[in-house]
Each structure stands twice: as C-alpha cells, then as structure tokens.
Amino acid sequence: MAQNQAKQAYAAGAHPDLPPPVRTTGPVGWIRANLLSSPLNITLTLLSAWLLWSIVPPVLNWALFDAIWSATDRKDCWAQMDEPRAGACWAFIRGSFRLFIYGWYPEPERWRVNVAFVLLLLAIVGVLRDNLPGKKYWLWFAVAFPFIGAWLIVGGFGLTPVGTQKLGGILLTVIIGVTGITFSLPLGIALALGRRSKLPALRAVCVIFIEFIRGVPLITLLFVASTMLTYFLPPGSTFDLLMRVLIMVTLFSAAYIAEVVRGGLQGLSSGQYEAADSLGLTYWKAHRLIILPQALKISIPGIVNTFIGLYKDSVLVLIIGMMDILGLGRARLNDPDWLGLAPELYLFIALFFFLCCFSMARYSLSLEKKLETGHAQ
Amino acid sequence: MNNPDDTQNISVEPAEPIITINGMHKWFGDFHVLKNINLEVRRGERIVICGPSGSGKSTLIRCINRLEEHQQGTITVDGTELTQDLKNIEIIRSEVGMVFQQFNLFPHLTALENVTLAPIWVRKMPRAEAEESAMKYLERVKIPEQALKYPGQLSGGQQQRVAIARSLCMNPRIMLFDEPTSALDPEMIKEVLDVMIELAESGMTMLVVTHEMGFATAVAHRVIFMDEGQIIEERPPREFFENPEHERTKLFLSQILHH
Ligand SMILES: Nc1ncnc2c1ncn2[C@@H]1O[C@H](COP(=O)(O)OP(=O)(O)OP(=O)(O)O)[C@@H](O)[C@H]1O
Numbered sequence: 001m002a003q004n005q006a007k008q009a010y011a012a013g014a015h016p017d018l019p020p021p022v023r024t025t026g027p028v029g030w031i032r033a034n035l036l037s038s039p040l041n042i043t044l045t046l047l048s049a050w051l052l053w054s055i056v057p058p059v060l061n062w063a064l065f066d067a068i069w070s071a072t073d074r075k076d077c078w079a080q081m082d083e084p085r086a087g088a089c090w091a092f093i094r095g096s097f098r099l100f101i102y103g104w105y106p107e108p109e110r111w112r113v114n115v116a117f118v119l120l121l122l123a124i125v126g127v128l129r130d131n132l133p134g135k136k137y138w139l140w141f142a143v144a145f146p147f148i149g150a151w152l153i154v155g156g157f158g159l160t161p162v163g164t165q166k167l168g169g170i171l172l173t174v175i176i177g178v179t180g181i182t183f184s185l186p187l188g189i190a191l192a193l194g195r196r197s198k199l200p201a202l203r204a205v206c207v208i209f210i211e212f213i214r215g216v217p218l219i220t221l222l223f224v225a226s227t228m229l230t231y232f233l234p235p236g237s238t239f240d241l242l243m244r245v246l247i248m249v250t251l252f253s254a255a256y257i258a259e260v261v262r263g264g265l266q267g268l269s270s271g272q273y274e275a276a277d278s279l280g281l282t283y284w285k286a287h288r289l290i291i292l293p294q295a296l297k298i299s300i301p302g303i304v305n306t307f308i309g310l311y312k313d314s315v316l317v318l319i320i321g322m323m324d325i326l327g328l329g330r331a332r333l334n335d336p337d338w339l340g341l342a343p344e345l346y347l348f349i350a351l352f353f354f355l356c357c358f359s360m361a362r363y364s365l366s367l368e369k370k371l372e373t374g375h376a377q
Numbered sequence: 378m379n380n381p382d383d384t385q386n387i388s389v390e391p392a393e394p395i396i397t398i399n400g401m402h403k404w405f406g407d408f409h410v411l412k413n414i415n416l417e418v419r420r421g422e423r424i425v426i427c428g429p430s431g432s433g434k435s436t437l438i439r440c441i442n443r444l445e446e447h448q449q450g451t452i453t454v455d456g457t458e459l460t461q462d463l464k465n466i467e468i469i470r471s472e473v474g475m476v477f478q479q480f481n482l483f484p485h486l487t488a489l490e491n492v493t494l495a496p497i498w499v500r501k502m503p504r505a506e507a508e509e510s511a512m513k514y515l516e517r518v519k520i521p522e523q524a525l526k527y528p529g530q531l532s533g534g535q536q537q538r539v540a541i542a543r544s545l546c547m548n549p550r551i552m553l554f555d556e557p558t559s560a561l562d563p564e565m566i567k568e569v570l571d572v573m574i575e576l577a578e579s580g581m582t583m584l585v586v587t588h589e590m591g592f593a594t595a596v597a598h599r600v601i602f603m604d605e606g607q608i609i610e611e612r613p614p615r616e617f618f619e620n621p622e623h624e625r626t627k628l629f630l631s632q633i634l635h636h
C-alpha cells in the first residue's frame with residue numbers, strides 16, 4: 001500500500017501530507033533502528049540482554065526479596081534466612097538509622113534539625129522554582145536561610161547550645177555540602193570577575209588565590225584547617241573546627257567554580273559587552289543583566305559538576321576525625337553485634353550519595369532545557 | 378527621499394555641530410590606526426563613511442561612544458568632551474545609539490526585553506511605560522508581532538531591526554551604524570535599509586559605515602572616504618561618486634562598483 005501511494009502521481013504543488021511508513025515509527029520502528037540495525041548491533045543487544053539477565057535477578061534477590069528488615073543482631077538476621085548471607089541484612093541500617101541521620105545530636109533537640117531540614121527544602125524550592133507567587137520573598141528567605149539554619153542547629157539566642165562536635169552522619173554531610181555550595185558560588189563568581197578585571201592588583205590577588213587553592217589537594221587544606229590554623233590564631237582563642245572545615249571546603253570549591261565561570265565568561269562574544277556599554281549600562285548592571293545570566297548558563301554543567309564533586313569530597317573530613325555519614329558508618333561496622341555487614345553499609349551510603357548527586361544532575365539538565373532560547377549567535 | 382537640495386540647505390543654514398573631532402589620534406599598541414582625524418558633524422546631518430577593509434572606519438565611530446579610547450586630540454559630543462571621566466562617558470553613551478554588524482542582541486532576552494532593558498535600567502523608566510514605548514519602536518521597525526520571540530528565533534534582518542529599535546528606545550540624539558547590512562542576505566538588506574531611510578527622514582543625526590552606495594546617495598549629506606587611518610575625501614555623495622578627487626578613491630570606487 002505504501003508503494004502504491006509512492007507511485008501515485010500528484011499535480012505539482014498538490015502533494016498531500018502522507019503518514020510516514022509504518023516501519024520507521026512506533027515501538028517496532030524503535031527496536032529495529034536502535035537494537036537490531038546491524039549484525040554488530042544485534043550481537044551487542046544479545047550480549048547486554050544476557051548481562052542484565054545474569055546480574056539483575058541475583059542483585060534484586062539479595063537486596064530485596066531475600067533481605068531481612070528487622071533483627072536484633074547479625075546472627076538473628078542470618079537465622080531468618082534460608083542460608084546465612086543469602087540476603088541483605090537491612091536491619092543493621094534500620095537500627096542505626098537515627099544515628100546515621102542525626103549523629104550525636106541530643107535526642108530532645110532533634111526537632112530543630114527537622115525544622116532546619118524542612119526550611120532547607122523550602123529555600124531550595126524557593127530558589128529553583130519560577131512562577132512562585134511572591135518570588136522575591138522566597139529569595140530573601142533563601143538568603144536568610146543559612147543563618148536561620150545555623151542558629152537552629154548550633155543554638156544560642158534562646159535555644160539550648162549544641163556543640164558542633166555533636167554533629168555527625170548525614171546531618172554533617174548535608175551541612176558541609178549545602179554550606180559549600182551556597183557560599184562557593186558567589187565567591188567563585190566574584191573570583192572569576194576579579195580575574196578578568198582591568199585592575200592589575202585585584203587580578204593578581206584572584207589569580208594567586210585560585211591557582212594556590214587549585215594546586216593543593218583538599219585533604220591538605222583540611223589538615224591545615226585542623227592543625228595549622230591554630231598557630232595563626234591568637235593563643236587561647238578557639239575557632240570551631242567545623243567552621244574551619246566549612247571555610248576550607250568553600251574556598252576549595254570556589255576556586256574551581258571561578259575557573260568554570262571564567263570559561264563561561266570567555267564563551268561570550270565581545271559584542272555582548274559592547275552592546276551593553278553602548279546602551280549606557282554600568283559595569284555592574286551589564287554583568288548582572290547581560291553577562292552573568294549568559295555566562296552562568298553556559299557554565300551550568302561545569303558548576304554542577306563542581307558541586308557534585310564538593311558534595312562527595314565532603315567525606316574526606318573523616319580523615320581529620322569528623323564523623324560524617326561515611327565515618328559514622330565505618331565506626332558502626334566495628335559493633336560486635338553487626339560485624340561483617342560492610343556491603344549493606346556501603347550500599348546504603350552509595351545510595352544516599354547517588355540520590356543527592358543524581359537529583360542535582362537531573363535538575364541541572366532541566367535547567368539547561370528551560371534556559372534554551374534557540375541561540376543562533 | 379533622494380533630495381540633493383538637503384545638502385544645500387545644510388550648507389546655507391549650518392546647524393550647530395553635535396560632534397566635533399579635533400586632531401584625534403589612536404593607536405592599538407604600536408599600530409597607528411587613526412591619524413589626525415578632524416571631523417565636524419552638525420545636528421541632523423547624515424554621514425556615510427566608506428573605505429577599504431582595515432582603514433579604521435569601525436574604530437573611528439567606536440571612538441565616538443568610547444568603545445575605543447583615543448590617545449590624542451579631542452572628541453566632543455553634544456557639548457560633553459570624552460575624557461577618562463566616567464560620568465561624561467555615561468552621558469555620551471546615553472545620547473548615542475549604536476547598531477552593530479553582528480546585531481549583538483542579548484540572546485537570553487526576548488525582542489521586547491532587549492528593547493526595554495536600557496530604558497528600565499539606565500533611564501529608570503517604569504516597566505509598563507518602557508514596554509509601551511518599546512512596542513512603539515518595534516512597530517516603527519515593522520516587527521511588533523515578533524516582540525515575544527528570542528533573537529535566535531528571528532531572521533537576520535529582523536534581528537537587526539530589533540537592534541535598531543533597542544537603540545532608538547533610549548531616545549538617542551545620534552545613531553552610529555557599523556556596517557549594519559553586511560551580515561545580511563540580499564533580500565533582508567532592503568528591509569533594514571528601509572528602516573534606516575525612514576529614520577534619516579525623521580531628522581536623526583546618523584553616522585553610517587556602509588558600502589551601500591544606493592543608501593549613501595539617497596540619504597547622506599556627506600560621504601567620507603577613509604584609507605590607512607586618515608580621512609582622504611569628504612564630499613556630498615553625488616560629487617563623491619561621480620567625480621572623486623583622489624586616485625585612491627577612484628581605485629576604491631572602481632573596486633566596489635565592479636563588484
Ligand atoms: N582591538 C584591536 N587591537 C589591535 N588592532 C586592532 C583592534 N581592532 C582593530 N584593529 C586593527 O585596526 C585596523 C582598523 O580596524 P577597523 O576595524 O577600524 O577597520 P575597518 O575599516 O572597520 O575595516 P572593515 O571594513 O574590515 O570592518 C585594522 O588593521 C585592525 O586589524
């Protein structure tokens with residue numbers, strides 16, 4: 001029938017729109033085009049199918065169908081299985097779940113963490129979602145959040161103070177990640193602009209800072225934070241370890257953000273600056289309205305990449321004795337009741353990081369799509 | 378439209394000068410790109426600048442709104458001298474509009490936002506008023522229906538007309554054009570030139586770098602020919618095209634006319 005149509009003659013200019021041949025669309029078309037288009041493709045398809053078949057079912061069996069969700073200790077766990085270790089013992093994670101989340105945060109004050117977490121989500125929604133009624137107030141709230149959050153967590157001013165050494169687990173990881181992300185972006189942008197400034201002194205300071213920080217491993221900076229800084233501070237003064245770590249992590253990621261943003265700035269044609277200048281926009285207005293929106297848009301993949309790196313690198317604080325989720329988990333592995341459950345623990349931690357980082361990646365993709373305006377320039 | 382009498386009117390009844398360039402020199406590093414430029418432009422005057430590639434045409438008009446800095450001599454625009462003083466630069470830029478060869482629209486903003494941006498942020502105009510005025514200018518360049526599109530969705534000719542509207546919306550006293558039609562396909566050149574001719578008829582002071590000789594004959598009071606950073610010849614278009622004085626001009630004209 002398709003052939004008949006193709007042969008049928010139409011007067012010039014009178015050719016109607018015809019449906020495409022069946023074999024190029026729909027699920028059948030998709031399978032033909034993507035899975036079976038050539039002998040090599042067919043081989044690869046079969047190979048992948050075999051791999052999936054041999055990996056997925058055993059993993060699912062272990063992690064879900066044969067898994068044990070409540071038990072008093074590892075022996076109890078294994079006793080409940082057909083044979084020991086046939087399934088995962090999630091009871092271990094469940095039992096330590098609150099510890100993993102709150103660290104040693106005092107039990108009666110944990111509501112403050114919960115409130116801070118809800119506020120954090122609101123702040124994130126406020127920043128990321130457009131078309132919110134009263135968007136301006138959401139943004140103000142987001143700017144204020146780090147301070148509100150810090151107050152809720154650390155206390156003081158009417159709340160019972162909680163020492164930062166009590167922070168641990170996911171709470172600590174999220175604190176480091178969120179602080180690093182919120183403060184390194186503006187700092188990184190400022191450094192990038194400084195590096196391109198016409199003022200030689202400012203430029204030199206920014207270049208030296210960026211290159212120094214980029215040239216030193218984060219672990220080294222963390223050691224500096226935990227040991228050396230005390231030499232520089234006046235004797236007797238205490239400067240909270242967590243604070244020092246937060247500063248170092250922020251500076252570290254700011255240096256990378258600065259380079260990513262500088263790349264974005266260089267991606268703009270000089271015509272954009274000239275057009276802004278010729279309209280009489282000042283340096284700050286031109287950057288705020290014209291240059292940065294475009295440069296940051298170009299830099300989104302790099303910025304999110306840096307954020308994801310920062311979030312994952314936060315586990316390095318365990319080297320200087322802070323108990324983030326990884327440090328805490330490893331400590332729990334030594335509990336005689338739960339010896340030998342490392343796979344469960346690391347899978348859980350991996351899943352936690354994956355979910356956080358994957359949502360960042362997905363969000364950045366959707367943001368890129370949203371900002372797409374069909375450039376031709 | 379093509380009214381050579383205009384030329385006479387201007388010379389009989391000279392309006393006051395709005396741009397005065399006196400003994401101006403500019404270097405790029407060691408490269409002496411503009412040499413002893415003297416030019417006076419009167420209010421309402423329309424000047425076409427032409428010359429071979431690299432002769433310094435763009436640099437000259439970019440000096441007028443300080444996209445390039447000159448090193449010697451003076452440039453005075455509407456009574457304000459261009460110096461290091463940022464205030465003066467700001468004043469002059471808000472009075473001088475510029476249209477670029479590559480349009481240089483802001484790709485992340487719609488056509489309407491491109492046009493309203495400067496009135497809102499430089500002139501502090503309320504948004505509603507700015508939008509109303511922007512629509513007026515978009516109508517004037519005949520693309521009101523494209524107001525909500527992004528530059529990437531417009532043709533070259535449409536983009537250039539948005540760029541013209543963007544400059545006009547700042548109510549400039551002087552408009553600079555740097556080869557506004559050179560990046561356009563032939564069928565779009567006319568739509569942009571039509572807008573420029575209409576603008577010329579409204580009495581705008583215009584400095585136009587272009588090789589569109591038809592446009593020059595139609596609207597220019599004077600044609601300036603530049604070569605190697607100097608103004609070689611400066612005459613009304615008829616005389617310039619029919620009876621050029623210098624060998625260099627003749628050579629140039631024969632090249633572009635036989636093109
Ligand atoms: N930023 C710059 N740095 C160094 N040299 C420059 C710069 N801009 C322009 N030049 C040089 O100055 C000379 C004049 O340039 P200009 O752009 O003014 O020429 P033009 O007459 O506009 O040429 P075209 O017709 O090709 O646009 C050229 O030789 C060019 O290479």
Ligand SMILES: [Mg+2]
Pocket residue numbers: 434435436555556
């Ligand atoms: Mg040029």
